Amino acid sequence: MKLQCAFEAGRRRPWLSRPNGEGGGAVAFAAAAPLIVLAVAVAADHAHVSRFRTQVQLAAGAASLAAAGAIARHPEISGDSVGARVASAVFARNAPRGASGTLSVAATSTDAVVTATVGYDGVAPSNFGSALGYGAFHVSVSATSRALVADSQTTATP
Numbered sequence: 001m002k003l004q005c006a007f008e009a010g011r012r013r014p015w016l017s018r019p020n021g022e023g024g025g026a027v028a029f030a031a032a033a034p035l036i037v038l039a040v041a042v043a044a045d046h047a048h049v050s051r052f053r054t055q056v057q058l059a060a061g062a063a064s065l066a067a068a069g070a071i072a073r074h075p076e077i078s079g080d081s082v083g084a085r086v087a088s089a090v091f092a093r094n095a096p097r098g099a100s101g102t103l104s105v106a107a108t109s110t111d112a113v114v115t116a117t118v119g120y121d122g123v124a125p126s127n128f129g130s131a132l133g134y135g136a137f138h139v140s141v142s143a144t145s146r147a148l149v150a151d152s153q154t155t156a157t158p
Helices: 024-073 078-095
Strands: 102-109 111-124 136-148
Touching: 024 078, 024 102, 024 111, 024 136, 078 102, 078 111
Parallel strands: none
Antiparallel strands: 102 111, 111 136
């Protein structure tokens, strides 16, 4: 028998404790396990979406750089069509799996500088979202690059 002091006699025991200290830790873990699993699932989804967004941003940057370079090398051809074809090919080669959103390409050209902007608007797939009530996350990125237009008189051979 355990003796209690006067100030302990009327107090309730905490909900996780057991008489004589038996098994309190197992009950606490069993009660917290679903919350721990939920937190790990949400953290894993957040990390996946963050990595996906970074990869899409890098692919858009590479696509805008390639589009600006292609338009600067061939200023006589319609810039938007060349830029869109090159940007689409480079983006598709560098984008992560599951990047099936909308790609937009805009190019402006002056006498000396070409500016190409590539944008992506789509969704990042979720690993655990369907079980938790959400299926995907919206991802939107853009990248802008500039290139100098080559002077045709200096590159021509006599």
